[in-house]
């Protein structure tokens with residue numbers, strides 16, 4: 001095994017640290033002994049150089065623009081599989097055969113209802129509550145409704161919980177939306193696909209017939225596949241860290257949803273649409289780009305840049321194609337023209353080239369959601385439905401490790417040195 005030697009220049013002490021070899025990608029120095037041997041911690045804000053765990057689920061290569069789920073390229077999965085096959089792949093490690101696929105789909109249908117108590121839960125929210133706030137609370141509340149299978153040491157319990165979560169997310173998402181427009185929540189239908197059911201629960205109205213549009217159904221399905229997992233991103237790491245305490249999986253996933261909401265993460269697709277609306281017209285693009293490049297403006301080109309992809313985001317390429325297909329079917333959206341102009345300028349501008357900033361998965365996804373009449377506040381909710389499959393697969397992987405440890409990072413303390421409390425009267 002290769003090693004790297006760490007030497008303390010002050011004491012002269014040297015210690016060899018093993019280098020762990022991956023099946024793909026960068027080698028990793030195991031610094032586990034560093035604190036014990038040297039009395040030093042490592043400092044890496046934002047985890048720029050830190051592998052937080054071992055995983056067999058997803059691999060991404062930022063320089064090559066490559067994304068693999070369990071070894072399968074994202075392009076092949078998006079073209080040849082549906083989202084539930086991808087969920088199965090993430091959870092079980094391989095693609096299902098026809099029989100396993102049927103059993104898995106049936107189990108998702110079996111679990112897609114939410115109890116009446118949970119349906120009433122939504123009535124407690126104000127009509128203008130953000131759907132992500134409702135979703136975070138509703139998912140967290142699942143442990144109060146479904147506590148019969150919460151032994152995290154039991155494989156069957158874990159799998160039932162995983163299937164419950166994947167099955168109930170569209171029902172919860174649609175209930176969030178229906179509450180926000182003052183409509184009654186719609187029960188799922190057994191004869192519809194995963195994304196067909198979501199569209200039906202969101203857009204069917206009492207007393208009216210509803211036909212699922214196959215272009216919308218397929219576009220959502222591909223978007224969900226593209227968003228299903230992305231290695232140790234902020235929300236997945238949040239799920240792992242929360243789950244490492246042994247808390248129930250619904251609580252850990254709710255923590256992940258809360259993290260996803262931020263504009264630097266899953267909230268970016270919402271931010272992209274708001275940005276396009278704010279720019280308004282192609283004639284305003286140059287002035288907007290000048291602001292983006294001005295360090296003091298605090299304005300970013302939302303949907304651009306990625307911590308890992310420094311060449312291109314393979315998901316963005318697939319999404320751009322779907323965006324054209326959806327708009328061909330649902331009608332032109334001037335925001336697509338605006339987005340394409342921003343992309344064109346950015347890809348030839350030295351500011352973006354030097355910083356290796358490319359369109360990410362969220363640059364075009366908002367335009368697709370918008371064409372499907374999904375309101376902006378629901379965009380991150382859509383992302384959360386898809387990412388639940390990844391979150392729960394990572395949680396399962398972590399919890400099944402025999403030597404699972406609670407995550408407990410250390411810090412570089414730069415606060416006041418020790419001092420004594422003085423009486424209230426003496427304090428100025």
Ligand code: CMC
Nearest residue numbers: 263264265266268300301302303304305306307355360361
């Ligand atoms: N627009 C303008 N400048 C940018 C952008 C952007 N979107 N992203 C990064 N930069 C600049 C940044 O100002 C910095 O410049 P300098 O070196 O002169 O100080 C440089 O590029 C590096 O930026 P960073 O913030 O240190 O990079 P990061 O790896 O920490 O951030 C990011 C990655 C995704 C948070 C960031 O690119 C960003 O804020 N993008 C916009 C939000 C977005 O689209 N997020 C979705 C990410 S993909 C979906 C997901 O993962 O959920």
